[in-house]
Amino acid sequence: MLKLLILLTLFLISCGESTAVKESKSAISDNSAEPKSAQLFDGDISAKQNVEFSFSGLSYFEADVSSGYTFEIKKTPSTLAIDENTAEVSGYYEASGLFEGIYIQATSIADNSIILNSNEFSIAVNGDPLLTQAWHINNTGQRTYSSVRGTAGYDVNLLEVLNEGITGKGVKIAISDSGVEVNHDDLFDNQLKDEHRNYSIGSPYEGAPTPVDFHGTSVAGLTSAVAYNNFGSMGIAPGSKFAGFLFLADGVNQTAQQIIHQAQGDFDIFNYSYGDFITEDDRSLSSYLDQLSYQTLTEDKVYVKAAGNEYFKQSGGICASHNANFPYENESPHMIIVGALNADGHKSSYSNAGSNLWVTAPGGEDGETLGPSILTTDLRTCFKGLSSASSRSTNHFEYNHSLNLQCDYTALMNGTSASTPIVSGVIALMREVNSNLKMRDIKHILALTSVQVDPSFNLNYFGNDHWSSLPGLQGDYCDKDLNLDGHEYEQGWVENKATTGPGSDNGGFVFSNFYGFGLIDAKAAVDMAKTYTDYLPTQQSQTVSSGTLSLSIPNHSSNSNVNAGGRVDTLDITAGLFVESVQVDIQITHEMSGEMGVELTSPSGTKSILMNINNSFLFSEDQNLNIVLTSNAFYGEPSQGTWILKVIDGQTGEYSGTLTSWKLKVLGH
Template sequence: MIYKKNILAAAVLSATCAANANTAPTQELTKKDPLTFQQWHLQNTGQTGFSLSAGQVGEDLNLDFSDRMGIKGRGITVSVIDTGVEISHPDLVNNVVPGSKNLVDGSDFPTDNHGHGTAVAGLIAAEEGNGLGGRGVAPYANLVGFNFLDEQSVASWMVSHGLNEDFRALDRFTDPRVFNQSYGSTPSAPVDGTLANNPRFALEEQVMQDITLDSHWGRGAVYVKSAGNSFRNYNAYIQGTRFLVLPYENNQFFNNQGLPFHDANITSSNTTNWNLVVSALNADGKLSSYSSVGANVFLSAPGGEYGQDRPAMVTVDLTGCDKGSNVSGAHKNALHGGAELDPNCDYRGTMNGTSSAAPNASGAIATVMSANPALDARTVRHILASTARKTDLTHDGVSINFESATGEQVSYDAIPAWQTNAAGYNFHNFYGLGAFNIDDAVYKALFTGVSLPELQTTQWQLQEANVAIPDASLAGAQSTTVVEENLTIEAVQLKLNVDHERLRDIAVELTSPSGTRSVVLSARTGFLNGTDGGFTNTIMLSHHFYGEQSQGNWTIKVIDTDKGTSSTLIYNQNIGLFRTNTANNTVDGVLKDWSLRIYGH
């Protein structure tokens, strides 16, 4: 019955769409609430977002058609797993449904003492047309919230990520079909991927798999994950003391030759197939200055900059001028400090980070799901992938220059520019398969009546290598394995065992049978593991091969790109500045073995 109704609705909307195909988009969505006109991520007309500069017209989520058709997330519940949510906020309360939990005191009120989770909830589903603040991407969607970051036990993780208190999957119509995770960490050393040494991660992955595939009577759910905010630097705690960690090259601070200091593939929760990892775009449609990136990024979404010199996100804040981000006092963002449009400081114009990109993605997913609720989660992901748009079209990727071990100056294509893989999908390590394109995805969802074939996952396929990694040489260490299964690829996981004393030098490439080269780990990643480095069953993920066929020869290449001229700095204002990773590896590294696992159909 649901399917037939969707097809009927699709037929009606098709005629409407055709009639409006050549008309300019209306500006109505910017007029319904007092702050919506500055929410550039919804409709970018060159607003400032109350900052000091404007964005680029048209660089937004593209939801004008969906807005006119009233397709705005109705019937889809999104779980905000964060610092909590002020569920009584006047711009959220009418969209909150039963199911929130305070994981500290057990009540139904997930108290937010920070404001981060409340701002995230507002980006997803702040109410529309109530004369207050702005609106969410999916203003008709339902919300539940959890203060997981205040209580991060295994039990709290289970409840906030889709199980009830008896640890059984939920299937009520008001249970979440989208889980927003605007949190994460930047590890300062490679993660040991041996599941026997990390049973919690193995348990969490199994729960996400079950809920993704089997919850909601087989329709499943989508887990959205922020990529991270460590492109230029990150913070690490050493014996409880906070240090800034940053690259140093050619006698320049923060110089990483244009490469990300944090590759998002180093965070273990970003490497599971069940998390849809999102990088952040600014109001010009380019990578936000802070956004972590990598081959594991699925899509990119608006995250903004900092809301002072350049636009951030306009969203809800904790109520009152004495808490949250917007408090009394002067501020470079014109909305802050008790502005005329928001005298009670219930909103903010400074929300940013991949913490913002994730809820914008969650709102987009809820919108597409509401267009055709019968579609399963994998099919929704596929629709998003097949309708994503290229952004920052002229980005040339990143090439680095280094002196080889034999004294020659060489250039290495460290991150390729936009590539089209053998299946016709565009990919860039900064942007994944592209930027969210809500209208095209909604239109495609309306006319999609059949879900993807059942997911098939290959066993880990081990390939012994024991190949030396020559120092500072483009030759690298190579090894090839043959995959017999012929699946249409949805994702590829790589498990790696490498001995190498100076992992900052290492780049890891994987080439498919179709010839597509994916940089699974970029060079110059900022580790702090000293001189005893290596990868032990370290898992990485790539979406670069989306839609290609898996059968054939797969080749890995591990390249050492530096003979010790770059280094890593750690800084604390009270303790001082220290330099690490300065000495080059004394012996060549070794690619010991590697494994592949294919997800596809």
């Protein structure tokens, strides 16, 4: 979705799977319409939906029943309980509303015929009527208005954090996207009114981020939608504040200056829910990558970016996967790259895989027959956005639903566009409890606390039915086994040889190209952030180069597994670092560079597949490969020693290639 022209002009588009190829558009929404005021319930006791509360019931009795009585509460749901000895009432309500006519019955211990009833009282529970459908917050196996149920438990484990009153207070998030409808009922109170930007006007780009489509509004809802206002659902960090940037639109040239500018400002977190379709690496925006490095290492900025939604592609009878490493931004070790999970705990069908992923979060499927999407805010009224009168969805929530009569919400948001703001929201919660966390510390905590899912996904995953099992892909070529004799197309979960991680093998970190370090766990991450004091020391790096090479890369032979060994070269790292990330800058000449696969093995013996054979470069028919590939698979390992590069040709036939040079950069401390 990112198109680079020679004049440094980019056409970035957002990463929601709902609009696989989304064109830039002109503004379609008027942000001047006033939002509705929240209609809050008022009762004797105030509570919040799904948040535990307690109070003493003794004050509701006319008589003194503080001793000599046992107690029972009447006219209340099973989620509310009373201590029979003290009359302490505790529990929670799963739905919002005003619950009246509740009373407590006291029975004399000495004479159980003496029964006293308290005065009736009411409990006002303010919440969010669509929260029960937000499987990314609390997955109970609900459909979220799709035709397929999810599997309970695959969520970000947020409710306990909210129970503690942690909501992301004091944290500022920049939503660089297609604009945001900031007067949305569920967003208005959490906007940073004077900090929005409009890149369709001149510098300093100050102006309303009038949206060109639903995308930015849906993203903002996932980070910062207001909680407990009896509207819609809530954001992951409902106490955080956001500014919307109109950056992905007609009239925005996305010059190098604008790209750098939208990565600056008084914000804690920058959310980039966009990806690309390109299969080339552009070196002309190195100043942008330098800016990311400076702001993460010297300031407190955190950059969170979508891995992309192009995992499976078909063209001319060819099926191939796109790598999350391919866009120039995603190679930066100063970006947190996010993959998407569906409601069954598997990689979302579209989510790009890659060795540069850090974590995974819920992104859903199509919201219809493949499984639930993500519920969030949409453009208001039924004339625009995903939820509208013209919606062709079979999802009955999108139009004329009793809980969505004004079409202000959608249950069709998906993609790594959705998983990315969910991660941004969790980071906001971490920042609330520990404002000293810098990006590298946050990444470290996420690597330690994220949850391994889908533990056996590699078993037969890349066999003969891999592509044909995915939606919309069919044909003889797509039924091919992706593995070669003597070569696996992709690995499963790999535990590395670190000594400080959560794994079983002397503390290794467990990593996969599908999920990074796993599904983000808000409760575990926030708990670790509260007491975290072992801040990472200054980052160091070492770069070594092969110089000019002329190493031929043998074609794969279908009759032998010999050539699956490819071409091997080595480089030595002398610095003794705790590895944080590794980058390979590689140049290959080849008539069809999409046939190439690249692997790297550490001195400790851990192998990372940086680029799969027979990848999406096949579609562009590029003749040469000149790219930086980043891997997080070696996190925590010692850097010193010999690193082994392997380049593999995944096809038989007339094309052959040459490895002409490569560099190895290790970042760590």
